[in-house]
Amino acid sequence: MTHLKFGKRSSALDRRAFLSGTAKLGMAAGTLGLNSSLLPSLASADDGKPPKRVLLRSSWQTVNIGDIAHTPGVLSILREHLPDVEVTLWPSNVDNGVEELLRKEFPKLKIAKPRSEALKQAFRECDFLLHGSGASIVAERDLIRWREETGKPYGIYGITFPMKKSSATRARNEDAMARSVEVLSHARFVFFRDSKSLALAKSLGASSPVMEFGPDGAFACDLRDEPAADRFLEENQLKPQGFLCCIPRLRYTPYWTIKSHVKFDPVKHARNEAMKEHDHAELREAIVQVVRETDRKVLVCPEDRTQMAVGKEMLIDRLPQDVLSRVVWRPNYWLTGEAVSVYMKSAGLFGNEMHSPIMCIGHGIPAIVCRFEEQTSKGYMWEDIGLGDWLFDLDSETDRNRIVPAVLQLANDLDAAKAKAEEARRFVENRQRETMAVLQQELASIS
Incomplete structure (x- = not known):
């Protein structure tokens, strides 16, 4: 299998061209046919219709500040680029003070915990399910459940797609991988947080309409104390x-x-x-x-x-x-x-x-x-x-x-190091904007 890979000194333009398939505005404008001049105004468009509702499946555990960061990161990206979208969080775990932290930072956020009436309501009312960043398709079975119970679309944001390692039999492993590929293929978009995951998914036949590099949501985590x-x-x-x-x-x-x-x-x-x-x-x-x-x-x-x-x-x-x-x-x-x-x-x-x-x-x-x-x-x-x-x-x-x-x-040489980090930050933020344009397009297509 050939992995797609950037050279260590490749420019931001080279990376952007590879990741998006065009050096202009990437897949948001190229794949979907959007006019790039419209992208800055997508989040503020007001057509008089009720706001779209997104169910964010995230918050995997609270014993790791990185796992905590996934959720506020994606919420920050949504708040910045799609401020009119209503978001409900479907968490696995928000204990250890994390729920209070999220409610303080995102006062409009709804939280629908597992097996709650709020989650049943979210299944009825939300238009789109967004699977947040993680080490894999963490909530794979929940995506299947969403599709089977609601028939509504979903997307996957900023994940690694690992080759499954298990002590189970080869047949079971192959079945599990086939199920994962099917889940990827039914997604309206999949953003992988590393290019090796993207290459693996493609090599296994995953066929979502949009499969691109998309940064881990934790890049946008702006929680402060x-x-x-x-x-x-x-x-x-x-x-x-x-x-x-x-x-x-x-x-x-x-x-x-x-x-x-x-x-x-x-x-x-x-x-x-x-x-x-x-x-x-x-x-x-x-x-x-x-x-x-x-x-x-x-x-x-x-x-x-x-x-x-x-x-x-x-x-x-x-x-x-x-x-x-x-x-x-x-x-x-x-x-x-x-x-x-x-x-x-x-x-x-x-x-x-x-x-x-x-x-x-x-x-x-x-x-x-x-x-x-x-x-x-x-x-x-x-x-x-x-x-x-x-x-x-x-x-x-x-x-x-x-x-x-x-x-x-x-x-x-801290000045040089900071300049290097800042260039990477700008590249990540540009990709965040482009990925949100894709989500905006999906939401706009829902009647």
């Missing part, structure tokens, strides 16, 4: 732009340590133990070099609830004594608003996670991503948005040797 961030910085003597953030991660998230219903997995645990030094040695050395060779500090912080302990064990406890005085360890979890506010006050971020870098780039903050084979292809979105030089494969010795120099270069 400035008071909490300011308190944290003051308590830890961190000055704005005077520190870099570093996020650890094991090969497999040990959910059994934070979720009572998840059983201990000895195979995944063994893999984590075997690779944890390998996967954190370069991060640790980068911390040492930043502290010793620049005037910046380093904040070791989490993206999910398991990573405070990982950061303590693999980074903090193994640093030289002369470095520790300028390294801060965050011992407790935080919600997305505080995290985003801290990231925006930092000089940049590096580590083994994906969604904190996504949220950084969404605000023009430099971010370096390290990935490994156990992850899906989502990390390759960094190449798709022009940041291939900031993507490193921990399973490649060549890439691992480049991590510390890249972090030091970011720390020593």
Whole structure:
């Protein structure tokens, strides 16, 4: 199978031409035949008809600030580009303060929880179902249910489409993949958050009318908690732009340590133990070099609830004594608003996670991503948005040797790093506008 891929130094125009099939205004104008001059006014068009209603299927879990960020990100994109559309959220989970956070930021938002009367009403009243960003077609069975029960259209926004890995029989795996391809094909549009997923879907015969690159919704997450961030910085003597953030991660998230219903997995645990030094040695050395060779500090912080302990064990406890005085360890979890506010006050971020870098780039903050084979292809979105030089494969010795120099270069030439991050941010925002034009066209076609 041939994967479609951008060169690490390809221009925004080259990427835009590949992703949209035209260098003018992409699929929004080319595929759908829209006049590009109309696109800025699509969101404000008022034809006197009742507003369209969109049911957003999202909010997969709350133990990871990245999973939290998917929903406010997509809601922000909808609010900016389609302000007259009424949105109802169909979440899997909005506990741990996330529901309150969403209602505060989006006061008009309706929430229809599973098995509720509100969800039944949403099935009757909503015109279109939008599946939000995720590691796969997370709510695949719900899309099937929506289509079978309502006959109404749906679209899929900013997902990875992974080759299914399972201990099940080959026949079951093939059946599951065939079902996924069918779900993709029935969608009015599918936006993949990385080009490898797009290529895989096409190679398997998926045939949605529109299949294109579309950024992860978390790029647009703009939740803030400035008071909490300011308190944290003051308590830890961190000055704005005077520190870099570093996020650890094991090969497999040990959910059994934070979720009572998840059983201990000895195979995944063994893999984590075997690779944890390998996967954190370069991060640790980068911390040492930043502290010793620049005037910046380093904040070791989490993206999910398991990573405070990982950061303590693999980074903090193994640093030289002369470095520790300028390294801060965050011992407790935080919600997305505080995290985003801290990231925006930092000089940049590096580590083994994906969604904190996504949220950084969404605000023009430099971010370096390290990935490994156990992850899906989502990390390759960094190449798709022009940041291939900031993507490193921990399973490649060549890439691992480049991590510390890249972090030091970011720390020593922040102006250049910010300019690079800003170019990626502009590219992402342009794609968001184009994808919303596609959704607008779909809604306009519904009588």
